[in-house]
Amino acid sequence: MEKILMKGNEAVAEAAMRAGCRLYFAYPITPQSELIEYMAKVMPKVGGTFLQAESEVAAINMVYGAAGSGKRVMTSSSSPGISLKQEGISYIAGAELPAVIVNVQRGGPGLGDIQPSQADYFQATKGGGHGDYRLIVLAPSSVQEFADMASEAFDLADKYRNPVLILADGMLGQMMEPVEFKPIMTQEEIDELGKQHTSWCICPNADGDAKHHHEINSLELDPSVLEKHVLQMYEKYAVIEKNEQRSEIFNVSDDNEVLCVAFGTASRIVKSAINELKKEGKSVGLVRPIRVWPYPYAAVAAAIGPKVKQVYVFELNTGQMLDDVKIAVCGKAPVNFWGKVGGIVFTPAEIQAKLEACF
Amino acid sequence: MEVIAKRPETLTKTPFTYCPGCLHGVAHRLIAEAIEEAGLINQMAGVAPVGCSVFAYKFFNFDMAQAAHGRAPAVATGMKRARPDMHVFTYQGDGDLAAIGTAEIVHAANRGEKMSVFFVNNAIYGMTGGQMAPTTLPNMKTTTSPYGRNVDDIGYPIRVCELLDTLVAPYYIERVSLLSPADIIKAKKSVSKVIQYNKENRGFTFIEFVSTCPTNWGIDPVKSRDWAKENMLPFFKPGLFRDKGAEEVKS
């Protein structure tokens, strides 16, 4: 398949459609508007449903309904809109429904601005909504990866019956890079996928089974029953933590004197700085969590080489992933942090200067 | 020589961030002038929405709050209840007021909150780049109704004045146009009346402005007014729906 030059927002929409998503509900917000606009164009062409909801609150509840009906469904928004969706996301997690949510993050708090940010890391990985639950959180760093993560997200959501969040940002949404797509899933394949949910989802009682009664629900007033349900969910999360950690290592070797940790957009910029430092004969490695929940603690720990004097975390926030890195490093090296906030993205030159100061 | 028309003191010196020919500026001026003329500059507070007019708090030269999307009537309710001696209004676009904020506007109106709501209807989402609004006309193409608004799928545009007119509590409801100098002069009278009612704490007052979006409609500012006259006014008919003040005078 040929490469197409596309914005991240458009690429993830196209990829979701190709991965069998035929239901999409959302509300416009910058900088993810190209995503909803792309879906408005493409969904009618493939017989899918595009619906611009009256609000993010309505959109996520439409997702709840569609996911409860066992279909591949997606919504997307940007930071303030994702905050509005949190109640619904908690319901989806509590009811153990598969759904995909895309957050094209922008500067906050409040209405903030519309520039790229990573300030929703806590919200994405530590809860966001109320109650004990987890989202699987994928953190792309290129347009290609953003697109690839659409099908990955649906597969994970189906496999674990859990909402999956793709944590992108304004830069990934707005930038264009060449992207290659997987083939469009056929209707037969989509129908086949849907069958894995027919034992529990809202669906017609085709066999006229007298016992057919499926409930989509997150309410359980009996504490002992709710406790059992939550603990079962946590058993599931333990399996996810064991099997689903993903990370990339870049220039990691025993020569490293500094080990960087960065995800998403920030990691791209750190890579540029590392390339420049290489020319100066300075050895710096990078661990990039590809998924930020479950967090790749083991990979970060393993990348700390014998000469590493310092672990340096770079984020477009005030240090939200820093806590996870500290858990991973576990006192083996000092952990330093530098971040930019308010929608300002650091430049390769700035990161280079920060790293040079470590030598 | 005497200055007979100029920028009112109730507007700051900050230039509007709207696109060339966007009529938000006209609505701003009418409200600002009416507040100045009513002598309310020190007792008035406004609430800015999310959307193109999100920066309205920078343009009005009195206290302003900026609300989360659609929640301006709730924020204004809180302000008015906390400080009954203040006079409050909200300024909202069609996405903010008639989509995500439908619940807030209906319930603020239904409670008869003593506030004014200025609602600008241009049938599109401007700030985010031309998506379909709850007031987008049938068959009208936008970036999220690329094949035209299909009323069988997404429903008809919402007529907010008519909707609010079903409630008992509202004190004043009117739809005006900003599409010609004559319409603007007429609209000014309505705005002044509403601000006067607001000053007297009469009740919930509501004005809808039929406006344009030259940028997202892709029509130049002058022609976009003609387009709106031809296409919007038949569906969103200007007129007075409710004026309890006039009824009181009669009886």
Next chain:
Amino acid sequence: MTTEMICAGFGGQGVLTIGKFIAKAGMQEGRNVSWLPSYGPEMRGGTANVSTVVSDDPIASPIVSYPDVLVALNQPSLDKFAPSVRKGGVIILNTSMCPHGCQRDDVEIVAAPLSDIAVEIGNTMVLNMLAIGIVIGKTNLIKYETMEEDLTSFLKAKNPDLLEMNLKAIKRGMEIGKEHG
């Protein structure tokens, strides 16, 4: 080899398109590319800029700190980005809208009244094609043939006159770029 480029100007001058065409051509020539616009809530009339990277290697940061090539279509853009251009880099500036010029003496400067030349060719709209032509003539970053192929594929049927005018602008730009070589 990696070339990092910034194009900047008033909204409406087509700077985003300059970057887009160059990125697309680079991609069609089998190279890695990225295109990153600045974006804002004011729909029209503001300033716009775009970072474009064309590279033989995977592109790390799409954000450009030190451009190898700067296309500045007005004075505010030139003032903002000229100081960061790499030593020995290229600044292409539109003298029609850069009355104060550029003070750097350690870079190559291609200065021409691009807005005026665009009007001469037939339409201010071809300003961006002119700029692309200069980039090709000066740096060989992409091939003329790739641009011609790309433009032909979507303009030939729709608007052959516009196609011709665009190609003319690119060729004229290439001449300007070569003259300054």
Next chain:
Amino acid sequence: MPRMTVDPYYCKGCGLCIAACPKKIIRFSEDINAKGYHYAECFKQEDCIACKMCFMTCPDVAIKIEK
């Protein structure tokens, strides 16, 4: 004598005042302002009748009328 003046600082060159003027004495200037717009200007002050139509229609409140 009546007089209308446009403040180029505010004007965005939308042309609504030009359309509104009954005496047709407003045009776009040759110059551009800091934002890059050809702003509106009155080229025949002596014909101005201070009707305020331009002021009424100006969305950027850039016009002053004196009489």
